[in-house]
Every structure is written in C-alpha cells, then in structure tokens.
Amino acid sequence: xxxxxxxxxxxxxxxxxxxxxxxxxxxxxxxxxxxxxxxxxxxxxxxxxxxxxxxxxxxxxxxxxxxxxxxxxxxxxxxxxxxxxxxxxxxxxxxxxxxxxxxxxxxxxxxxxxxxxxxxxxxxxxxxxxxxxxxxxxxxxxxxxxxxxxxxxxxxxxxxxxxxxxxxxxxxxxxxxxxxxxxxxxxxxxxxxxxxxxxxxxxxxxxxxxxxxxxxxxxxxxx
Numbered sequence: 707x708x709x710x711x712x713x714x715x716x717x718x719x720x721x722x723x724x725x726x727x728x729x730x731x732x733x734x735x736x737x738x739x740x741x742x743x744x745x746x747x748x749x750x751x752x753x754x755x756x757x758x759x760x761x762x763x764x765x766x767x768x769x770x771x772x773x774x775x776x777x778x779x780x781x782x783x784x785x786x787x788x789x790x791x792x793x794x795x796x797x798x799x800x801x802x803x804x805x806x807x808x809x810x811x812x813x814x815x816x817x818x819x820x821x822x823x824x825x826x827x828x829x830x831x832x833x834x835x836x837x838x839x840x841x842x843x844x845x846x847x848x849x850x851x852x853x854x855x856x857x858x859x860x861x862x863x864x865x866x867x868x869x870x871x872x873x874x875x876x877x878x879x880x881x882x883x884x885x886x887x888x889x890x891x892x893x894x895x896x897x898x899x900x901x902x903x904x905x906x907x908x909x910x911x912x913x914x915x916x917x918x919x920x921x922x923x924x925x926x927x928x929x
Contacts (some may be wrong), residue, residue: 707731707732707773707774708731708732708733708734708772708773708774709723709726709731709732709733709734709772709773709774709775709776709876710733710734710736710768710769710770710771710772710774710775710776711723711733711734711735711736711769711775711776711777711778712736712766712769712770712775712776712777712778712779712787712788712791713736713737713738713766713777713778713779713780713783713787714734714735714736714737714743714769714776714778715735715737715742715743715746715763716778716779716780717846717850718778718803718841718846718849719735719776719778719779720735720746720750720850721846721847721849721850722776722778722803722841722844722846722849723735723750723761723778724750724754724759724761724849724850724852725849725850725852725856725880726876726880727750727757727759727760727761728754728757728759728852729879729880729881730760730879731760731876732760732761733759733760733761733762734761734762734763734764734768734769734772735747735761735762735763735764735769736763736764736765736766736767736768736769736770737763737764737765737766738765738766739765740763740764740765740768741763742763743763743764743765744762744763744764745763746763747761747762747763748763754852757852766787766790766791767791767794770791770794770795771794773798773799774798774799774800774801774872774873774876775791775795775798775799775800775801776800776801776803776841777800777801777802777803777804777828778803778804779804780804781804781805781806781807781824782806784802784804784824784827784828785824785827785828785830785831788800788828788831788832788835789831789832792831792832792834795832795834795835796832796834796835797834797835797836798835798836799835799836799838799866799869799872799873800828800832800835800836800837800838801837801838801839801840801841801873802824802825802828802837802838802839802840802894803839803840803841803842804824804842804898805824805842805898805899805901805902806818806819806823806824806898807901807902807905812909813902813906814901814902814905814906814909815902816898816899816901816902818895818899822892822894822895823839823891823894823895823897823898824839824894824898825837825838825839825863825891825894825898826891826892826894826895829865829891836864836865836866836868836869837864837865837866837869837891838862838863838864838866838869838870838873839861839862839863839864839891839893839894839897839898840860840861840862840863840873840877841860842861842897842898842900842901843858843859843860843861843897843900843901843904843916843917844856844858844860844883844916845858845914845915845916847914848914848916855881855882856880856881856882856883856916857882857883857916857918858882858883858884858916858917858918859883859884859885859886859916859917859918859919860877860880860883860884860885860886861886861888861897861917862874862877862885862886862887862888863887863888863889863890863891863892863893863894863897864890864891865890865891870887873885874887886919886922900917904916904917
C-alpha cells in the first residue's frame with residue numbers, strides 16, 4: 707500500500723512517514739519543493755540503514771496520487787492544500803493530523819475553526835473524499851525513534867466506517883499503538899483541542915506525553 711503525505715517534510719509528517727515505512731508501507735513524502743522532500747528521505751534512509759525503508763520524496767501531486775493520503779501541513783493551510791488536489795483525492799481516504807493551536811504566554815490554547823475542526827474543514831473542501839481524523843496525539847520524537855514503541859492510543863474518527871477500519875488496521879501495525887474508534891467526524895473538535903492539554907503537560911512535567919485510556923479491551927472497541 708502506498709501512503710502519501712502532503713506537506714510531509716516537517717517533524718510530524720516525516721516522523722509518521724518514517725514509522726510507517728519501517729513497518730512495510732511504501733511512503734511518498736510530498737512537498738511544494740520535491741528536491742527538499744527527497745533530501746529529507748535521503749537523510750532518513752542514511753540515519754536508519756538497518757531498516758529497508760521504502761520511502762521517497764516528490765511534490766504534493768505525487769503524494770496525492772497515493773492510495774491513502776495524510777495531510778501533514780500546518781493546520782492553517784490544510785484546507786487550501788487539499789483544495790489544490792481535489793481530483794486526485796476524490797474517493798480516497800484522507801487523514802488529517804493537524805491541531806489548531808496557539809501559544810499564549812507559557813500555555814497552549816486550542817482554536818476552534820469556523821466549521822468546528824480542521825477535519826471538518828478539510829471534509830467540506832473535498833466532499834468526495836473520506837476524511838479521517840487520526841494521529842493528532844502521537845509525539846513526533848517518539849514516532850521517529852525506530853526500535854522503540856510509541857506507547858499510545860490513537861483516537862480515530864470519521865463518518866465513513868470503512869475508512870475508520872482501514873486506518874485502525876494501519877495503526878495496529880505500529881508497535882505500542884492501539885486504535886480506538888472515537889466515533890464520527892464531529893468528535894474531531896474534541897480530539898484536536900485535547901492536544902493543547904497534552905502539550906501543556908509536556909511543558910509542565912518536562913516530558914512527552916501520549917494518551918493511554920483504561921477500561922477498554924486490549925484491541926479497542928469494534929470499528
């Protein structure tokens with residue numbers, strides 16, 4: 707399976723792409739600058755020679771043509787970027803991992819976009835795609851440390867049950883991660899906003915936290 711990351715050269719996108727490549731997926735890191743994307747991929751391959759990483763760089767058009775597409779751009783450009791690739795994204799599973807946050811003094815605070823969430827805004831821009839909100843809470847540093855488990859639940863929400871199940875299956879392959887079906891896309895508002903709490907905990911306790919919910923069977927509820 708080929709997974710493309712639009713705007714995938716930043717810390718979160720490249721770390722997720724690296725982790726997915728390490729478990730056998732073919733990854734295309736997209737960027738407005740294809741040469742920059744390839745440079746990032748070359749650096750990842752050089753850093754982790756013990757892994758046979760099937761990861762390559764290209765422009766965002768290359769990433770948008772993959773079977774599953776992850777939006778890894780900054781939150782305020784996610785809707786604009788997907789709008790540029792409406793045709794390529796039609797009918798596909800499109801994952802949003804962005805959080806609308808702002809730093810006020812020493813604290814992070816969530817912003818509420820006009821449509822309620824980044825995921826909802828993206829879905830409105832590409833109505834023929836199957837948008838999924840996922841990966842918002844995974845620390846990029848931990849994702850990028852191959853050989854170490856991430857140790858986190860991954861909350862997944864979408865209006866398309868098949869899309870939820872597909873992303874859940876991908877998450878199960880990431881060591882230490884457990885997918886949880888968090889309902890429809892309307893719940894993306896709460897999931898995105900909760901990231902501000904996690905970041906504040908990181909600052910206060912000088913660590914990198916990730917959610918792990920109790921009281922749920924090991925494999926999560928039914929998807």
